[in-house]
Amino acid sequence: MSTSDAEFELLNKKIPILLHMERKLSLLLMVCLLTGISATTYDEFTYNGFQRSELYLDGVAEITPNGLLRLTNATRNQQGHGFHKVPLHLKNTSDGNVYTFSTCFVFAVLPEYSDVGGDGLALVLSPTRGLPGALPKQYLGLFNSTNNGNSSNHVLAIELDTVYNREFGDIDSNHVGIDINGLRSKDAAPASYFTEKIGKFNNLSLTSEEPMQVWIDYSNPEKQLNVTISPISVPKPSRPLLSSSINLSSVILDTMYTGFSSSPGSILTSHYVLGWSFKMNGQAPALNMSSLPSLPLKKHRSKLTSLIVWLSLGVVVFITITASSIAYIIRRKARYAEVLEEWELENRTHRFSYKELFKATKGFPEKNLLGVGGFGRVYKGELPTSKTEIAVKRISHDSKQGTREFVGEIASSSELRHRNLVHLLGYSRRKGEVLLVYEFMPNGSLDKRLYDANMPTTLSWSQRLKIIRGVASGLLYLHEDWEQIVVHRDIKASNVLLDSEMNGKLGDFGLSKLYDHGSDPQITHVVGTFGYIAPELTKTGRATTSTDVFAFGVFILEVVCGRRPIMQQESLDLHLVDWVRRSWRNGVIPEVIDARLGGDYHLGEVEMILKIGLLCSNPVPAARPTMRQVMQFLDGHLSLPQVPNDGRGITISSPELAEELEESEVSLVNCSIHRQRANPLEGF
The missing domain is CATH 2.60.120.200 (Jelly Rolls)
Known part of the structure; x- marks a missing residue:
């Protein structure tokens, strides 16, 4: 075969390859154009x-x-x-x-x-x-x-x-x-x-x-x-x-x-x-x-349209079915009856229909009961359309004027936005009952985690520290960072709920009071839970951010010690604050730490948290820190005051201890708080 024939045969072999490459380049160019690149x-x-x-x-x-x-x-x-x-x-x-x-x-x-x-x-x-x-x-x-x-x-x-x-x-x-x-x-x-x-x-x-x-x-x-x-x-x-x-x-x-x-x-x-x-x-x-593509249509509920539909349906039913069926419909409507009064229109808080919540909880059965408190029963539910899990609290509130004030407080509380506050989604009202709708907290209340012997695992020290810090952050937001001052008035372990990641969230704002920054809180009747109430509150009736700080101090000791604020000791009631103070004075502070921790903690951290708890629960309001100072203590931006070895001057809360310390100076009133760079809670 001649050279020219060989070259011709080689060219015939290359032509299909070149055509294939051309098609691939064309395809690549087309893809680029279609994708906007x-x-x-x-x-x-x-x-x-x-x-x-x-x-x-x-x-x-x-x-x-x-x-x-x-x-x-x-x-x-x-x-x-x-x-x-x-x-x-x-x-x-x-x-x-x-x-x-x-x-x-x-x-x-x-x-x-x-x-x-x-x-x-x-x-x-x-x-x-x-x-x-x-x-x-x-x-x-x-x-x-x-x-x-x-x-x-x-x-x-x-x-x-x-x-x-x-x-x-x-x-x-x-x-x-x-x-x-x-x-x-x-x-x-x-x-x-x-x-x-x-x-x-x-x-x-x-x-x-x-x-x-x-x-x-x-x-x-x-x-x-x-x-x-x-x-x-x-x-x-x-x-x-x-x-x-x-x-x-x-x-x-x-x-x-x-x-x-x-x-x-x-x-x-x-x-x-x-x-x-x-x-x-x-x-x-x-x-x-x-x-640009259009957004989905908004889902607005039209009360007027709903009313027209129901009236039309009623007419059809009246004409086409028997009197017994009409009676059944009347009974069914009475079951879900609710009234929307003019003053409620002033509040922008989302109002659920009673029917929505009845269906969400499957009729409020006992199997859906999450807990029972002094202010009502709480049920688990799921909103049918969005599948959002909710907790519904049913509260009896028979007074018309009281209900109006109560819903006003709800409207204000629903505007609070903080990761350590349980979010209030809305409310419903039917006859003499108010229903509050909260986000569902899958790990329940801190109270149950601390005291229920049936819990499979106990809270670790790092989890407790995280919960204390979270509640402190939420309280700082209520006291100083929101547009109004919110005094919670019922800080305790049962009102702290835990989400799926064991973050502590402060809930139950049924007793909270709001007032403007720079104004004085009004005198009201004393409310709260025995063991958490600041001593001056029983005398003045004036709930302040300082009385919240006292309750938070008791809460800290409760979380660290795993004991309730009022303990039974030799047939007598002993305040947790007094017990911790005596242990500090006697140099046996490890004895107050929850034994279920099994020693899995850093003693220096525990002592620091106990100091903060005793400082917050001081009976002298002026000696207590603000929540901003508490956060600075926890973050390591402020150092804690020196505490005497005998524990004197930390706190007193019973007549016997008041006499015992009557000649002592309350050292924390005039304590010097100075900045330090080290962070004792680094890593949390």
């Missing part, structure tokens, strides 16, 4: 709605049929992630600087109940997709208790947070924050947008159920990160909400993924992203608002 670069994309194939999803995240990215759904305490599949090359390899970049997106938060959102969502830049090891609830699906704040995370997040969390230094329950490697924001501001016409920022509610647009712009030359937000009907404001000077070179790696993360916490909330664009070294392309 440039064929020449992966550093720019635009999504006006989403398809399942375009994003990496995990957790409960999903793409709805009409193209919404839904990060969370009706599943509690879960997380959802939706990431752009292709990694971004964000760094200039020659000088190590992060490129200028820009991104914008449209989002919406749809809570189950108006103005009650879950834990929020965040746009993220991360070395990996899916954020393995991240926890839901307060961590937004970004971090966990071990890695939160670690510089090795290399995570930048812009959080849209709808829950106040003091642990992370949140400014309120409706803010935008810039997070570097952890959830303690480098910079944060209440959600708002600048209006040029009036020259100031207008407030935005992140849980308004309306779509909003966010722009995030990073400039490499200025090392400036700007975050801007507005309703979608408003063009991009001229002034950003956040403008932070930051060099991202130490945070951003050469290759990063970008996406969204969210968690609903214990309140069912759907977090949606409608559209998203990104561009390196330029302005992110504008989204086409008319092409």
Whole structure:
């Protein structure tokens, strides 16, 4: 065979291969065009709605049929992630600087109940997709208790947070924050947008159920990160909400993924992203608002429509069925009868129908009974539509005026938002009965964990320490961080409930009183639980934050010792505070520690917590710390005062001890509190 023939035969063999490669290149180009990714670069994309194939999803995240990215759904305490599949090359390899970049997106938060959102969502830049090891609830699906704040995370997040969390230094329950490697924001501001016409920022509610647009712009030359937000009907404001000077070179790696993360916490909330664009070294392309997918319709209950339906049904029934059937319907309606009075319209607290709660609890049977207290019986239930687990407390309240005041207190309490307070979802009223609807706490009350011999495991020291700190954080929020002062008036172990992660949450605000900052509390009749009541309360009748601190001090001793505030000793009642004080004086403090701990604790930590308990339960109100000081003690930002070896001056609460210490100076009144850097609770 000649050379020319051989070359011709070789060419015939290569032609099919070349044609196959051409078809693959054409297909690749077509995929790039369809997915909105440039064929020449992966550093720019635009999504006006989403398809399942375009994003990496995990957790409960999903793409709805009409193209919404839904990060969370009706599943509690879960997380959802939706990431752009292709990694971004964000760094200039020659000088190590992060490129200028820009991104914008449209989002919406749809809570189950108006103005009650879950834990929020965040746009993220991360070395990996899916954020393995991240926890839901307060961590937004970004971090966990071990890695939160670690510089090795290399995570930048812009959080849209709808829950106040003091642990992370949140400014309120409706803010935008810039997070570097952890959830303690480098910079944060209440959600708002600048209006040029009036020259100031207008407030935005992140849980308004309306779509909003966010722009995030990073400039490499200025090392400036700007975050801007507005309703979608408003063009991009001229002034950003956040403008932070930051060099991202130490945070951003050469290759990063970008996406969204969210968690609903214990309140069912759907977090949606409608559209998203990104561009390196330029302005992110504008989204086409008319092409974005629509949000689900809001579920509003129309009382008028419901009434018309029922009246029409009544007429049909009257005409078509027998008198006995009509009597049955009348009896059934009487079973669910309830009255909505005009004064209740003033309160925005969500009101459930009695029928809803009757069905949710399956008729309040004994098998669903969670507990019985002095103010009512508590039943477990599940809302039929959302499958949310709830606890329903039934309280008899026959006085009409008393009921009105009571519901007013409920309305105020329902606005409280803190991770260590049991969230009140709403109420119902029927005849002389009020029903309060709370989030369900799967691990029950702390009282049961401390004293029920049938519990399979006892609380560890680290769990007890975590519960004490959580309740202290919740009380600080009530006393100082909310818009009004809330005096709880019934702090005790049975009113502290435990969630699925054994976090302590203070509940039962049936006795709480609210008053404005700077005003004096009113004199009322003495209420509370014997053993927790501050001595001055029985004399003045004035419940204050200081009387709450006294009860909290008793609560601390109860948790550490595993004993009730009033103990039986040789046929006599002995106050727990006196017993601990005597043990301190006699140098046998280990004897008061709950024996079920089996020595699995750090004695120095236990002694410190007991000191705080005795300090809080001092009979002299001026000697007690504020809850802010208590938190500073627990965080190690303030050192505790020196306590005499004999225990004198810590506290007195019985006549015998008052005589015994009558010539002693109450050393804690004038104690010197100074700052220290060491944290005795580091790691908690």
